[in-house]
Amino acid sequence: MAGTLPRQGLDAQGCIEREGSLARVPHDFRPVVAAARDRLLDVFGGRMHSAYLYGSIPRGTARVGRSDLDLLVVLRAEPTDGDREDARLLGEALDKEFRRIDGVGTLLYSKARVLSEPERYDMGWFVACMCTPLLGEDLAEYLPRYRPDSLLARETNGDLALLLPRWRERIAAADSDEARRPLLRFMSRHLVRTGFTLVMPRWNGWTSDLTEMAEAFGLYYPGRAEQMRAAAVLGYEPTSDPAVLRSYVDDLGPWLADEYARVHGVKAPRPD
Incomplete structure (x- = not known):
């Protein structure tokens, strides 16, 4: 398919x-x-x-x-x-x-x-x-021309494991709907984009549409497809549900970070 x-x-x-x-x-x-x-x-x-x-x-x-x-x-x-x-x-x-x-x-x-x-x-x-x-x-x-290959995947989004501890801190500090809503939007978008670049070399293309990204991801990881589709929806229309935020740092995020490292490796260190 x-x-x-x-x-x-x-x-x-x-x-x-x-x-x-x-x-x-x-x-x-x-x-x-x-x-x-x-x-x-x-x-x-x-x-x-x-x-x-x-x-x-x-x-x-x-x-x-x-x-x-x-x-x-x-x-x-x-x-x-x-x-x-x-x-x-x-x-x-x-x-x-x-x-x-x-x-x-x-x-x-x-x-x-x-x-x-x-x-x-x-x-x-x-x-x-x-x-x-x-x-x-x-x-x-x-700058050079870029192909949707594993090197690009690793260097763009291969640092999710490093981000998750910071995300947990930000979630803990978000004590209102007004604080959680933009956080949920940001994290949803980041996870969808990371999920997409995980499969980007196999899909062999590029899109910035969150819905299309989630669908491309689902072709290769059907067991996580519904989670990614839901994240894409929340990337456009965020709620303030703390349970969703926790699921990002307790389930989807750690799994995605591990799978990313397995497939593409870890992003090279940056000064910041």
Whole structure:
């Protein structure tokens, strides 16, 4: 059955195609993208090398009032605490002004870090394939083409075992529905994406759609398929159920981390 699935997200050479473009940004989200572009320049100025959009807005699948604005800012030097605070304040201001988005997330990296050898199959791949250029020079010009192989799987999501203890701490600290809901959304998405990249080399394709990711995973792990489908639903429409969060760190997460390490190995260590 898996072998009859059409290949998705790859070019004629079998490399992952870059997803998203400014042309695909839905009309309702163009004002917030324009505002983000202008304010990034105001806030970071000459410290910024380039900036990118990623996620549902440049893919053209964003939902008004439900989707967040995802930004990646590449700085000329390593980000400081001041840079992170500037990014946080910028995100809060955009979120408050534009009710059509549900939050702003901003990743900060240095140019040297993105182009470093340890990040070539992680952050480098992310910039080259998942990010849409918004400002500055596109770092994808300095990066290779990427195939959906075991190396990419290991270096993108082969660190789940290291994350689980932190997740347990965050779950323990989440003492309200308001705190648990975004946590459930984040963890659901992370687990679905990890489940997908586990099977990505066998499936031989790429998708960023959580439902499609869960279905691809289920082709190879039918015993866990319903869990992954449920996580995909919660990735789009999260609840605040603490039992689900516990199941992620007590059952699905540990199993997935062990299976990932068995199939692809463990992600190479990073400074942070």
